[in-house]
Structure formats: C-alpha cells, structure tokens
Amino acid sequence: MPHPVIALVLSMTSTLGAAPAPELSVRYERPDSSRAEQARQVLKDSGALRTGIRLPEPVKVVARDCDSPTATWDHERREITLCYSLVDKVRGTIKGISQTEETSPGAAQARLDGALSVLFHHQLGHALTTLNGMQDSDAQADQFAALTLAADRPRRAAAAAEARHLLAGHAGIDHLSGLEESATFACLLYGSDPAGHARIAKGGWVPAERAPSCAAEYSRVKSTIGDKVVKVGT
Template sequence: MLLNARIRFHSAVAVTACAVLATGCGGKAQSAAPAGSGRVTVSYAEPRDDGADERPFLRKHRLPERVADDLNRTVRLPEPIRIVSRTCDGDSDYPEYDDEQGRIVLCYDYVDEVRAMFKAARDEDPDGRTAGVITESLYHEAAHALADKLQLPFTGHEEDVADQFAAYRMIPRGAQGRDGLLAAADNYAQSAAGDEDEEDFDPSDEHAPDAVRAANYRCYLYGSRPKEADRLIDGTLLTDERARGCGEEYRALRRGWDKLLAPHAR
C-alpha cells in the first residue's frame, strides 16, 4: 500500500504488460543515477502499551534486515530509505510506504494478525509462513520506495508492478523464498475467502483483488519452475489454461525489472 500514492499511469493493462518498463511504450531508458550514499536502514520503535509487540519475532527472523541487506547489496540509492517497525495509529495496520518521509512502515499489529490467521488455520508452520508473508509485504513496499526514489518508468498499475518486484526478489532465493511467496499467495487467498460481502469490494482500489494477487503469485512460481505443478495448479486460483502462459509471464517480469534496475545496480 502506498501512502500519498503518486500513480504514474492509470490505464488498465495486462500484468505482463507492466514488465515493458524501461524502453517500451515509446519511453526512454532511465539514465544512470549518481552513486550517492543512500542506504536502507532498519529501526524498531517501542510498542504502545495497548498494542502488539512483535519485535522479538521480527528480530529473530531478521525480516526487515534481510530485505534491507538485499537492497543495499544490489541498488544504488540517491537518498536513504528507512524501514520502521512500530505500533500503528489510524484505521489501517497494513504495511505502507510514506513517500513524504521516505520510509516503509511495518506495523506490529499486522504481523500479529498474520500469525493469528495461520494459527487459526492450524498451519503446520505458522511462524515460517508468517515470515514469508512479511517478507513479501516488505518487498512490495520496497518497490514503491524504489519507484519514488529512482523515478522508475513503467506502464500499468504501480501496485501490480510492486507485486512483481516481490516475486522478482523472492523466487530466486531458493526454497525459502519460494515457500515464502506461496505463503503470501495463500494469505491473500484466505483474505479473499473471508470477503463474502460484495459491499467489501471497492472497484476504485488501486490494488488487484486478493484472489487475483494469489493467482498471480502462483503463476509466477509455476512459470519459474513448472515441475512444481502438483502444489501450484489447483484448478481454482491457477488453472491449466492460465498455467500455459506463466513461463512467459515470469520471464517478462524478470526482463522488466532487470532493465529498470540496470542503471542503478551496484
């Protein structure tokens, strides 16, 4: 979720079209940014007395630190980006990027809610699955931060492109990254199953519906490794028909993000 979002384009396009980024649609490639000294930093705020305290969980798994380390190793930033874990005020506990302050906010309450959802579902590894969801959320918000700080050009909805960035960074990380992304897909599917009231659907929301996000992540996972068809093609979220194009969808998002980040690579 992007706070004070500046959505560059609002035209509806296919998810794969979002990957035609640096040179497509008549645009020009982004020129190389100055080296700068921008870094991604991590901090943990003291929780409020009446709020959840998920600092021990986050620190144990080093979730913000792992994302920060990955970005610091791969991307040159002209300005710093902060990942701040804290108790959140207001109506939303969802992670969000605040472009005015240049920070990604991760709410203790959100981490607690995700863990509770997996525990209620009697998942065999609620902590591991929660770690996957939080990692996906941090990469999603990191994509918003990079789009802002690096002024990245792309077509389509920024929220779709941010989901693709999470897949772009997590899938190549082996079993842990792939399992984490599947946990995020399952979390979106659980949320979609709970949205039984049609009044909950907001057609003006820049995010794709949760069920669509779940299906997309399954598609990217299958496209990167078709031999895992048994655990990914379920006939509902990911059908055989959609799966046939998932290889190209995954390759397209990789090509797109490779081109986007090439001028800013360390």
C-alpha cells in the first residue's frame, strides 16, 4: 500500500530540464581552488540540480568544498550537500573510462551529466524519505531516485543507468559504487518505460535475465512508495 503521508508532486516545464521547484533552493559556494572551480562549473553546466519535484517542505541544496568527496542529506538542517571533490572524482573517473573506450565527447558528457543526476536524485530520495516520516536507507533513497529521475528527467535515464553501471565497480564513489545497486537502479529506470528506455537493456546495464521482469519491479516499487503520488504536468 502507498505510504499515507507521501506528498510528492512532479511538474516539468520541458523534457530537457525542469525549472526549480519553489521548495528547492540551490547555492554554489565559492571554491577554494582552481580544481574545485572547475568542478563547480561542471556541476552547473550539467543541469543536474534542475528539477520540478515539489517537496513537502523547503529544502536547500548546497554545492561546496568539503574535507572528503561525499554527497549528504541533513534532515535537521533540511539541506543536501554535494562536494566539489566528489564531482571532480566522478568527472575524472568518467573521463578515464571514456578515453579508454574512445567514446565520443558528446557521449562522455552525457555519461557525466547522468552520473551527477544520479547523485542529486539519490540525496533527494533521502530527503523525500525522511520528510515523509519513513525509515531512511540507501536502498529506499535509490528507489525514490529511480522514480523521480524517470518522471522528472526521462531523457537522462539511459545515460544515468550507463554511468552508474560504469562506476559500479569503482570503490569510494559515494552512492554510485556497487554492482547489485547499479543493476537494481537500471532495472527500475528501464521498467518505468521499457520501450522508451530500451537502450538500458540493449547496453547490458540491467542483467539480460532480469530485464523482462523490470516493468513489474518498477510497478511494485511505485505502488509501495509512489502510487498516485508521482504526477507530471506542464
């Protein structure tokens, strides 16, 4: 049964990107180094923090320098933090993989944008979980992230699944590492629209034997935490 207190509303202005929700404010703090400045620009240019998700309460998103490469949600402060050092680590790893595979610049950029979108939506998942009085966990945040990304940024779903698949085996990349987690995330994204997101299955980012059941898996998750809750308008 759907959780009784969830009040998640999605409102998209276009399929390419959404205007910020009134409940969400985004701030990019001044970087302390040229490398952090580059990461700040990468994050801004990616559009990963643009969303039309409407939250139960106001939430702040802050990109800043940190002591370690992380992304976090602070329920008491109602604040999502994305560290420039994490953005830099993701950028460097994606760049290295893409150069090894001789990927085109456009495809490499799509991978990076997809990875940064996953980072943001995962933290947004933590926010939605705790703001709606649910038990918080990375698995729960991932489920919300798949639902919100699929509804809010459907054109970025395949790139997000690919990027997470590529990063799954790289330890220490906050919320993007983990082979099993990557496969589940890809399955939910694919299951949200198997025809529209066919590239996820063709790319092997969800195991072939699991792909046929992904639509049902997505439906189960949606009915549990998001049925009649995820709405898309203009």
